[in-house]
Amino acid sequence: MNLVVGLILILSLSAVFLFFRSSEILSVAKKRISDSFEDGNNNINALSGVIFLVLSTIGIIWYSYDQFDNYFLPMASEHAPEIEVLFWVTTAITFTVFIITQIVMFYFGYKYRFNKSRKAHFYPDNHKLEIIWTVIPAIVLVGLIGWGLVKWNEIMGPPPEDAEVIEVVGYQFAWASRYPGPDNELGNSNYKLIDVENIVGIDFSDSSSLDDFMPREIYIPKGKPVLFKIRARDVIHSVYLPYMRSQMNAVPGMPTQMWFVPSKTTEEMRAETGNENFNYEIVCNKICGRAHFSMKHTVVVVEEWEYIKWKNSQKTWIEKNPDYYANFIKNNSTDVAVLND
């Protein structure tokens, strides 16, 4: 095996070497007529530019059209279409500029390729032209910025009052979620209380923690605002929901949040994609270590009535971990007594 690789290396090196010498000899033999440094390959290079342009444009347009369903994800939140409209308008503008400038550039390269009987046109500047191509991009950009900022403020602005609050905690290499329970209030947490059982550090000296529950999968209702309160336990992670066009980093020591309104249930999406195993997933999108690539968490979008039913059927964390809570009471009896007064 090594012998073959070595042979191939030696052979290709000598081929390159031979090529170098022969093209050097050729270039001396061709002895240029004009006194310019053009070496007789100008037309080939100019033409190659045009061919490259044509083939690559066809390739891009064909792939973009043919594979659209593969790279464009169905949208599953109410703000997703608003982001996508701006995305596609930006695409239209940039693609137009891209195609025009590349066509002009390679066309000029071909049209004005060297000709010894011609002299280039001395044309150092043209203020009018320069002002035009300063002002037009500036105007287009102002439009894109203005539009973008309006949407940005809507999406990143304060969540509606009636949003369903869910805590999402990232850690190497999984996600955990906590619901506030019937009192609609998430209890306090403290990273120093984290251990193998209490993985997000719920502080049970806060009475609103008592009815919190932590399901295996995140359920959210379609058509209702959902607010993720995001924390990280160890390193930075990122809560990314590609179908919802939502993303926010999870930072240790700095709680963050994001909200959105789901617009398609998991069942609807299964029908739309034709994939009966489809599930929404939070994927981690900030490098976080060895298993970064497999850090994910299932999100189930259901109709609102299903959601309420599901919520009511959940056992609180304390009910699931009675020993832990009994221990906690024992160790903190004085605190709890004070609280109960």
Next chain:
Amino acid sequence: MGVTKTIKNKPKTKVEEHHHDHHEESFITKYIFSEDHKVIAKQFLITGIFWAIIGGAMSSLFRIQLGFPDMDLTALSPIIGNWLTPQGKIDPEVYLALITMHGTIMVFFVLTAGLSGTFSNYLIPLQIGARDMASGFLNMLSYWFFFLSSIVMFISIFVEGGPASGGWTIYPPLSALPQAVSGSGMGMTLWLFSMSLFIVSALLGALNYITTVINLRTEGMTFFRMPLTIWAFLVTAILGVLSFPVLLSAALLLIMDRSFGTSFYLSDIYIAGEALSNQGGSAILFQHLFWFLGHPEVYIVILPSLGITSEIIATCSRKPIFGYRAMVYSIFGIGVLSFVVWAHHMFISGMNPFLGSVFTILTLIIAVPSAIKAFNYIATLWRGNIIFTPAMLFSIGLVSFFISGGLTGLFLGNSVVDINLHDTYFVVAHFHIVMGSASFFGLFAGVYHWFPKMFGRMMNSTMGYIHFWITFIGAYLVFFPLHYIGIAGFPRRYYSFTNFETGRIESFIDLNTFVSFAAILTFAAQFIFLFNFFYSMYRGRKASANPWKSNTLEWTTPREPGHGNWPGKIPSVSRWPYDYSKPGAKDDYIPQHIPLSSTKESNMPEDEHR
């Protein structure tokens, strides 16, 4: 000035002589601890090439993992031995280490030191008419600090636990805690040490470039008669001086957090079964500090390339660069704005959304001077008499990448669109085209163009053409498809997508294989360049003093300029560097040192102001 004087006092004939003919300088002072800016430039170039091979080889390795995930790499074990799992696959942490080192090496060691170090050093004294840099000694130190930093970084690849593996942006807490990933142990310590040395090198170099450009211009070389290369190097150096110290402070605070128990970046962390005592730090603070360097850094990487390209496009179109002053102002505009856009890397980091709005506005403004530059390049081609040398081809390639990669910046710079594209393959595509490929093409263009002056011989142009076309098409085939993968929401820095969302595993298997294939082929094609480069040094055709019939001062030096550059008096300058194809002139170029009085037939009223 001291250096200038000592060189002036040397007997003129000796400087002129060929280096084989006299042995006044020992090998060590001439080639190793040299204070000659031209030799230092070559040292930077060769070291940069060394790193580019390592960085490129690393990318081929992780592209194999992405494109051919089932391949058994046991055959490579003599080279990469314990980086493989027992199944002959790359270990997930090694994968992270590879992408981290690839980024670090390419951004800092190749495209900062290899590019700025080479061409700022080589061209500044030659093009402004100086005998050497303002301080040859500091210049030498700059290289040797870089060399030391390179050695430390190279060693870090082989230490226990592997090299740094938290991404080239080394965000803490991942990079601060060895418990989080094994590369954050010894590898990260060496990374920080190496980068500190690197910053010293960058600062020494940049201060020298600035001083030289301001103080050592030859008679008649007013600021607005400087070639655009010099403007680009000057602004690049200013950016470096202002931003690298911030990276140093970010690195120092990280070193303190790692080794001395401080909590600048750490707070409320529970890891490896233990709650750490650090509280009150901010992980976001590091990102602000890092990107305060990080964003100017991408312009530190691209501006020299744009400068090189300006020079080559004008020379090979036989036309003045279109809108010289607009080009200068846009370099400055880009330079100033590059300091106030950093947080567009952090739209979804959890910082206040209001900051996101501010940085969106500032970020999109920077597109205006960039657009001006692109349009001016194209206008320079219009009605030119274009000769496609390999350098010219690479320059046109650069403009093509600068446009296509710059345009995708309009997506990522607009905060609301960035929500969905952030940290996906779209970002990878964007910066590999606009900063990676474009800057690399500037580097290639510069090497092909100034090789005759550097080594007194021509590179083989046919091999140059082949190298260009494979690399140009190859780079587009590698990076363009990544846009689609990014739009589909595939995160970057993923070892594999087998555990990715149900049903989307197969989406891009073929495309990833295709990209990997193109990447490895493109990397292989660089050996054509390497062969051409090293072989032409000894066997290339001998070059004339001014093979491209160019106007700038470096072409008035002898074929192989000695230390001190000009054997006689330094030429003085009486015109701008872009008098190509001037109406009425006999030749299609008039070098900068030709006085106006001897070109009465082609003088124009504007010449007085140029």
